[in-house]
Amino acid sequence: MVSKPPAGDPVQDAPQVTPPQHAAAGLPAIGHTLRIAQEQMGAVRTARTLLKVNQKDGFDCPGCAWPEGDKRHLAEFCENGAKAVAEEATLRRVTPGFFAAHPVAELAERSGYWLGQQGRITQPMYLPEGADRYEPVTWERAFAILAEELTALSSPDEALFYTSGRTSNEAAFLLQLFAREFGTNNLPDCSNMCHESSGSALTETIGIGKGSVSLEDLHRADLIVVAGQNPGTNHPRMLSALEKAKAAGARIISVNPLPEAGLERFKNPQTPQGMLKGTALTDLFLQIRIGGDQALFRLLNKLVLETPGAVDEEFVREHTHGFEEFAAAAGEADWAETLAATGLSRAEIERALEMVLASERTIVCWAMGLTQHKHSVPTIREVVNLLLLRGNIGRPGAGVCPVRGHSNVQGDRTMGIFERPAPAFLDALDKEFGIVSPRHHGFDVVRSIQALRDGEAKVFFAMGGNFVDATPDTEVTEAAMRRARLTVHVSTKLNRSHVVTGARALILPTLGRTDKDVQKSGRQFVTVEDSMGLVHASRGNLPPASPHLLSEPAIVTRMARAVLGEASRTPWEDFEADYAAVRDRIARVVPGFEDFNARLAANPGGFALPHAPRDERRFPTKTGRANFTAAPVEYPRVPEGRLLLQTLRSHDQYNTTIYGLDDRYRGIRGGRRVVLVHPEDAAALGLADGAYADLVSEWTDGSERRAPGFRVVHYPTARGCAAAYYPETNVLVPLESTADISNTPASKSVIVRLEESPQPSA
Numbered sequence: 001m002v003s004k005p006p007a008g009d010p011v012q013d014a015p016q017v018t019p020p021q022h023a024a025a026g027l028p029a030i031g032h033t034l035r036i037a038q039e040q041m042g043a044v045r046t047a048r049t050l051l052k053v054n055q056k057d058g059f060d061c062p063g064c065a066w067p068e069g070d071k072r073h074l075a076e077f078c079e080n081g082a083k084a085v086a087e088e089a090t091l092r093r094v095t096p097g098f099f100a101a102h103p104v105a106e107l108a109e110r111s112g113y114w115l116g117q118q119g120r121i122t123q124p125m126y127l128p129e130g131a132d133r134y135e136p137v138t139w140e141r142a143f144a145i146l147a148e149e150l151t152a153l154s155s156p157d158e159a160l161f162y163t164s165g166r167t168s169n170e171a172a173f174l175l176q177l178f179a180r181e182f183g184t185n186n187l188p189d190c191s192n193m194c195h196e197s198s199g200s201a202l203t204e205t206i207g208i209g210k211g212s213v214s215l216e217d218l219h220r221a222d223l224i225v226v227a228g229q230n231p232g233t234n235h236p237r238m239l240s241a242l243e244k245a246k247a248a249g250a251r252i253i254s255v256n257p258l259p260e261a262g263l264e265r266f267k268n269p270q271t272p273q274g275m276l277k278g279t280a281l282t283d284l285f286l287q288i289r290i291g292g293d294q295a296l297f298r299l300l301n302k303l304v305l306e307t308p309g310a311v312d313e314e315f316v317r318e319h320t321h322g323f324e325e326f327a328a329a330a331g332e333a334d335w336a337e338t339l340a341a342t343g344l345s346r347a348e349i350e351r352a353l354e355m356v357l358a359s360e361r362t363i364v365c366w367a368m369g370l371t372q373h374k375h376s377v378p379t380i381r382e383v384v385n386l387l388l389l390r391g392n393i394g395r396p397g398a399g400v401c402p403v404r405g406h407s408n409v410q411g412d413r414t415m416g417i418f419e420r421p422a423p424a425f426l427d428a429l430d431k432e433f434g435i436v437s438p439r440h441h442g443f444d445v446v447r448s449i450q451a452l453r454d455g456e457a458k459v460f461f462a463m464g465g466n467f468v469d470a471t472p473d474t475e476v477t478e479a480a481m482r483r484a485r486l487t488v489h490v491s492t493k494l495n496r497s498h499v500v501t502g503a504r505a506l507i508l509p510t511l512g513r514t515d516k517d518v519q520k521s522g523r524q525f526v527t528v529e530d531s532m533g534l535v536h537a538s539r540g541n542l543p544p545a546s547p548h549l550l551s552e553p554a555i556v557t558r559m560a561r562a563v564l565g566e567a568s569r570t571p572w573e574d575f576e577a578d579y580a581a582v583r584d585r586i587a588r589v590v591p592g593f594e595d596f597n598a599r600l601a602a603n604p605g606g607f608a609l610p611h612a613p614r615d616e617r618r619f620p621t622k623t624g625r626a627n628f629t630a631a632p633v634e635y636p637r638v639p640e641g642r643l644l645l646q647t648l649r650s651h652d653q654y655n656t657t658i659y660g661l662d663d664r665y666r667g668i669r670g671g672r673r674v675v676l677v678h679p680e681d682a683a684a685l686g687l688a689d690g691a692y693a694d695l696v697s698e699w700t701d702g703s704e705r706r707a708p709g710f711r712v713v714h715y716p717t718a719r720g721c722a723a724a725y726y727p728e729t730n731v732l733v734p735l736e737s738t739a740d741i742s743n744t745p746a747s748k749s750v751i752v753r754l755e756e757s758p759q760p761s762a
Ligand code: SF4
Pocket: 054, 061, 062, 063, 064, 065, 066, 076, 077, 078, 079, 080, 081, 082, 084, 234, 235, 236, 237, 238
């Protein structure tokens, strides 16, 4: 029976804690999947959606960007994919009546979980200046308000057009086209906060900011290193690929400050053997100190260089640049410093070396655990150094594998959603549309918040996402958002960004992935690009959640017509009527998409984009070769009596969407304000398991930030390291604490002190 949304905010945060689990998925995953699906969708809708998700004639999972194999299973989804689908295809509705009953100030007191559980927004809503609650507005009026504010700006650069990774290729291409015809490159996106460090490091070293492996490569690898990633929760079907690789003889090294159930054992619900016994995945668990990865890979590089015959000299000679300088720097790597930086033992590193040397086909996978540190770009470069040394790029079963978080975050970037676009891309765009795109770089996410804070930016437009919960320095970001003249969110469901508004605000409800999309020319489909560069179609199959919704492409084309008016020669109406017309233009502007529509028709499962390093061992870098690099080794130094905190997701969470208050693999139920601390560190700080503490981050400028009332959980973290969930801990990370070069918020290494405090009252 479909359940009603929670009336009140659930019990205050009184989490129950049991020992962490050592296996992921299995029967419990099926149980949770069906329970949540039933609660949100009921039985019939559950079947209609879950049998279509990730199928070739179905819709793409609105969860992460993990690829599908060519052969599709009946159930081609994981527990968290099912949760993402259920949340979007829910039968719960947020109507104008809801907004009439709930003033914005009251909604701002509600948890993100409660807001998200209210259901799909059914009509465009407007918050007039000075009003205390949203009111229904017609689409025409909504676009008129947008045009009023945008055309009143003294510069197009006072506008910000943010994109979350759920946005389809077609909508992303249209949004960047509109922004550039309007006159700005202010196109911040969620990639700025997640894999920007990967893009920066890979573009410099191999010439393209994307992973170089396919699913087949993962199945063929004989060594897979999973660093700074928790696939059991964040990319669950990756476990199936790891299981398949293991079955083929691969060995797995996981590098992580936390033991994660999904990397210990995978109970594959698709097979009886999997369900009962499961497969042990990790062969070597390196429980590294937060931020110690660069030091680890640097020492491994030194040891490989010192091992006779270990270097693929022909590959190095034929395809690389900068070897000598790199080898000299690697030669400086020091055991003592590396052990201090990593917290690992000599034996563990020597074991890892043995596995690296025994491997002929090595893949390194990573996620936020490598990308959200001050020295993330040099860290990822060091990973590339290790792969280049043994020729593990551009060969089957080998390569780099940054695993993307959001389902189309890579596609959005490919479509031109980038504040620092390549001149060649703008040249092609201008030639195709007869526009003159701005050439000065725009604002990324952090720079956008600074611009709002400083009054430089006045209009904020977001295509999906939950900006204020996804970004750092919560108090600063929320105050900055409130300085805007107008904030606009294209959304499917309620979230905190709807209640932290500018002087006036709009909520523009849109179709979800599961919704059927019918335009003038008939039923439409959109496309996405997964983490491995496969582009495929997505067709919703459910009646839209409301007759008042517009698709993402329709919203962009109508905004463009309202703002640009008759002066624009871009055929916005044609693009709204038929997305194939958008794809024809993409085919002429974006390399790799030639004959886009024809190739989609010929390949129901999608097609792979070209990747020169993978396909031809050709490296389109500044040197025309793969670049070794030799950055100085960095790692966080933590004062006595302080801990190094990483912010992370629970298992009932996807980015800022909170599906529930449990994190069952880590043994936590019914609450999110918890801080995981090693028992010996807690003892040294005088904090019993179950005690409460405020987390206080300390910064070199003398400033501090406080997150109050966290339940201390004694947990087998790496010594000196702690962990807690975001968005609750985003307040601890100053805007200026970012990775060098990529400007990605450094949310994975925050020096904190824990101040014991009373248990928050319910
Ligand atoms: S692995 Fe990712 S894309 Fe696949 S079903 Fe799960 S959440 Fe969705």
